[in-house]
Amino acid sequence: MMKKAWHFLFLLCLLMIPLGCSNGEQPSTTSSKESNTNEAVSSKKTELIISSAASLTDALNELENSFESKHPNIDLTYNFGSSGKLVQQIEQGAPADVFLSASKQDMDTLQEKSLIQEESRSDFAKNEVVLITNKDHSLPLSSFEELSPKQIKHFAIGEPESVPVGRYTKEVLEHLKLWAPLQSKLVLGSDVRQVLTYVESGNADAGVVYSSDAMISDKVKVVAAAKPEWHEPIIYPGAVTSNSKHTKEAQAFLTYLTSKEGKEVFTKYGFK
Structure with missing residues (x-):
């Protein structure tokens, strides 16, 4: 009987050892998962939706890489079309952070309806x-x-x-x-x-x-x-939309259009 009792106690000790180890290691595993989650959140980019006149397609496509390299936390998404149709989309609630128009008239339409941040509006190019x-x-x-x-x-x-x-x-x-x-x-x-x-x-x-x-x-x-x-002067105005949730990033993009790099690209593609 004594021998059987010792065997029972020995087996019970063996069973208790892994439980002790598991409890000791658990906090370390949880901490690692939390760290990975935090890294994923911090690396998430801000998507800027740019609704732009179709005539700006080539110039903006070239500017995309240089802008994103200077602003690695921003990812540009373009929506090209006629200025009038883009106005209609924005009026109907389509997502857009920046509106780039090929005419003053279309930008005025949005401004009159308080659909752009008026203080952000600026002219960045001309054409013929x-x-x-x-x-x-x-x-x-x-x-x-x-x-x-x-x-x-x-x-x-x-x-x-x-x-x-x-x-x-x-x-x-x-x-x-x-x-x-x-x-x-x-x-x-x-x-x-x-x-x-x-x-x-x-x-x-x-x-x-x-x-x-x-x-x-x-x-x-x-x-x-x-x-x-x-004809009326062909001027391209740009502005941050009123519904944009990324005003700071959107303004940075508008500012880049009139920077030295921006002006050089527009000139390259025939804008004044």
């Missing part, structure tokens, strides 16, 4: 509108004044109601008394890049785009630039 034709099938044109409904089957412009370049084009044609005569020839684009595509593909004999858009294409020929007095 140009008459273009397909490089391989160019018409015998050398100026806007030479446009004739008789020689043109399809003339591409931006939709004047929602696309700033379309409004500027309408102003130019009205000044030259060509708006009414060309009505039956018009092919309307949803943004300036679609207008450019129409002429590049030959689906339009000629069209009007920004000089910055014509500059990036090797398929079109610039016939002439519209005189500044024929």
Whole structure:
């Protein structure tokens, strides 16, 4: 009986040893998990949504890497489109931290409805509108004044109601008394890049785009630039939206657009 009792006590001791070790190591394991969680939270980036006029596509894509390298805690997400349609999206509550417009009018619309932070608004670029034709099938044109409904089957412009370049084009044609005569020839684009595509593909004999858009294409020929007095000044304003939850980061992005690096990139892509 005594021998069996010693065996029982020995087994009981063996069973108690792992329990003691487990209790001793548990705090260390928990601490490690908490540390990993804290690291994951601290490394999370701030996503900035930039709603931008389509004509800024190439310049902003180039600026993305340089800005993010200087602001490693920020991740840029672009939403390109016509300024008028972007205004409608923001009015309807679509997420956006920054609005970059191709016209003063569209920015004014949001400001009047208190949908931008007025103190953040600033102008960062200028542009001009140009008459273009397909490089391989160019018409015998050398100026806007030479446009004739008789020689043109399809003339591409931006939709004047929602696309700033379309409004500027309408102003130019009205000044030259060509708006009414060309009505039956018009092919309307949803943004300036679609207008450019129409002429590049030959689906339009000629069209009007920004000089910055014509500059990036090797398929079109610039016939002439519209005189500044024929239309409203083409100014690009930017602002932080009222609903942005990242005002500090959004303002940093706007400031970067007018920095030395920002100005160099805009100039490279044909902006003034």
